[in-house]
Amino acid sequence: MNRLVIIGGGIAGLSAAYYAIRNTKYDQITLLESESRWGGKITTHRVPFDGGHFIIEGGPDTFLASKPWGVALCKELGLDKRLHGTNQNKKNTYVLNKGRLLPLPDGLAMMIPSDVPSILRSRLISWFGKTRMGLDFLLPPHRINPEKTGAGGDESLGSFVSRRLGREAYENLIEPLMSGIYAGDGDQLSLASTFPYLRDLELKHGSLARSALKMRKQSNGKVQGSRSAFLTPTTGLAEIVEALVESLRLKGASLRLNTRVTSITRNLKRGAWNVTLDTETLETDSLILATPAYVSGTLLASFAPELGSTLQSIPYASTATVSLAYRLSDIPHELDGYGYVIPRREGRKALACTWTSTKFPHRAPEGYALIRVFVGRAGQELPSPNGRGAGGEGELLEVAKKELELTLGITAEPLVSRVFLWDKAMPQYNLGHPEILEQIDAGLEKYPTLALAGNGYRGIGIPDCIHSGELAIEKILNSMSLRATARSEAIS
Numbered sequence: 001m002n003r004l005v006i007i008g009g010g011i012a013g014l015s016a017a018y019y020a021i022r023n024t025k026y027d028q029i030t031l032l033e034s035e036s037r038w039g040g041k042i043t044t045h046r047v048p049f050d051g052g053h054f055i056i057e058g059g060p061d062t063f064l065a066s067k068p069w070g071v072a073l074c075k076e077l078g079l080d081k082r083l084h085g086t087n088q089n090k091k092n093t094y095v096l097n098k099g100r101l102l103p104l105p106d107g108l109a110m111m112i113p114s115d116v117p118s119i120l121r122s123r124l125i126s127w128f129g130k131t132r133m134g135l136d137f138l139l140p141p142h143r144i145n146p147e148k149t150g151a152g153g154d155e156s157l158g159s160f161v162s163r164r165l166g167r168e169a170y171e172n173l174i175e176p177l178m179s180g181i182y183a184g185d186g187d188q189l190s191l192a193s194t195f196p197y198l199r200d201l202e203l204k205h206g207s208l209a210r211s212a213l214k215m216r217k218q219s220n221g222k223v224q225g226s227r228s229a230f231l232t233p234t235t236g237l238a239e240i241v242e243a244l245v246e247s248l249r250l251k252g253a254s255l256r257l258n259t260r261v262t263s264i265t266r267n268l269k270r271g272a273w274n275v276t277l278d279t280e281t282l283e284t285d286s287l288i289l290a291t292p293a294y295v296s297g298t299l300l301a302s303f304a305p306e307l308g309s310t311l312q313s314i315p316y317a318s319t320a321t322v323s324l325a326y327r328l329s330d331i332p333h334e335l336d337g338y339g340y341v342i343p344r345r346e347g348r349k350a351l352a353c354t355w356t357s358t359k360f361p362h363r364a365p366e367g368y369a370l371i372r373v374f375v376g377r378a379g380q381e382l383p384s385p386n387g388r389g390a391g392g393e394g395e396l397l398e399v400a401k402k403e404l405e406l407t408l409g410i411t412a413e414p415l416v417s418r419v420f421l422w423d424k425a426m427p428q429y430n431l432g433h434p435e436i437l438e439q440i441d442a443g444l445e446k447y448p449t450l451a452l453a454g455n456g457y458r459g460i461g462i463p464d465c466i467h468s469g470e471l472a473i474e475k476i477l478n479s480m481s482l483r484a485t486a487r488s489e490a491i492s
Helices: 011-023 068-076 116-121 127-137 157-165 167-182 196-205 208-218 238-250 293-300 305-312 393-408 433-444 462-491
Strands: 003-007 028-032 044-049 052-057 083-085 092-097 100-103 230-233 254-256 261-267 272-277 281-284 286-289 316-327 337-341 350-354 368-375 416-427 450-452
Touching: 003 011, 003 272, 003 281, 011 028, 011 238, 011 462, 044 416, 052 316, 052 368, 052 416, 068 230, 068 462, 092 167, 116 127, 127 157, 127 167, 127 208, 157 167, 157 196, 167 337, 167 350, 196 208, 238 254, 261 293, 272 286, 286 293, 286 462, 293 305, 305 433, 316 393, 350 393, 368 393, 393 416, 433 450, 450 462
Parallel strands: 003 028, 003 286, 028 254, 092 337, 286 450
Antiparallel strands: 044 052, 083 230, 092 100, 261 272, 272 281, 316 368, 316 416, 337 350, 350 368
16 A cells, blocks of 8 residues: 555645645655644634524634645635735835834835836835935845855845845845744744845846836836736635535545644565654654644654754744624724734734735625734744733733824724634744755755645745645655655665
């Protein structure tokens, strides 16, 4: 038999199982998940209310349409007709600046300001800051010393944007947008691992502003088309998880929830892996770890200590989302856009606020609003994930309510609230991350039937995780094919 065990039932593990079955080279596929549900950070609560539903996402609420793997999987699962884009009629996004909500300038193409008149009108940047941004046209590309920055000439995102556009532009424009994606510290995040194209544009065009204007000209002045950049199924991202689970069950995969892996060992005599659970041991020919890097590192440490240590060196930040529902009549501030981001320099406990029912109108009954507050970023302590009341969910709920009162003037009690606390959930692609990936790849070369998947390596979004599951299967199948060829040549 050709057996495969996948540890981790999030979107990466589910995708790996799906692509393994599609390749039809496995006789037995087993997917193990320690929790009581599938999907990992994808969890959707559909709350009935006043003849409709609040669609509440606990983790991500959309995925990027520009990365093809999410859309491709949805099409295969028959979900493509159920995908919704964001509301194109109310697209405003705001930045909290000294306690005020100021509009984000138009024309931010891939984190690069490309609409000069919009930047000049913006109150987010002082005239001194705008002048400093203009110097980007004159500053030559920075020739980085590899001896100081690493072989790839890497630098932090904060350092790069600050030297090109100035510190004010970084802190007021780029940092809050970046933080909404990575929940990280831009002065620590690796440019090569987060936004590598920025460095490429600098080298190609000499400046970020010049490259943005060229892209704007090529698109006839339109930075973005009418099609939404973000997509989500009608009743939440859980639709993707539910469709994957149903597909796997129909095709005979063994799906096991509430199943904790305690150790992994190599069976050298049989050329297999032993996966030890609480009550039994599974033998498998191939193994995929679709768990957080620090969990994978712990599982591998007994027989691959160097690889395990490298995996455990990837830092993670804890985050939380708090969704609150109100009557529209109880909200004094007009929800005329997607929400707002909060720069680190504002000193707030929250880092962003999404006006969910404006961004996706079908996610709240008519006459009601659904708002989501994000809490937690690198360097910020959150309550214990096991805490309750004032020390856990209750504390986070109060943080969210206080944020909405300060910024939107909401004093009414929410009609519905949901708190989701994610302990060590967001991998931080800090300086040195490219070198960590090289070490991981080198360590995995010793184990051709072992692969890793998930958001800890080469992309944190849903499409990236889906693709990581597909690549994990490809890696193992390619190794199997090479070994089969070698055996055939040895026999002949």
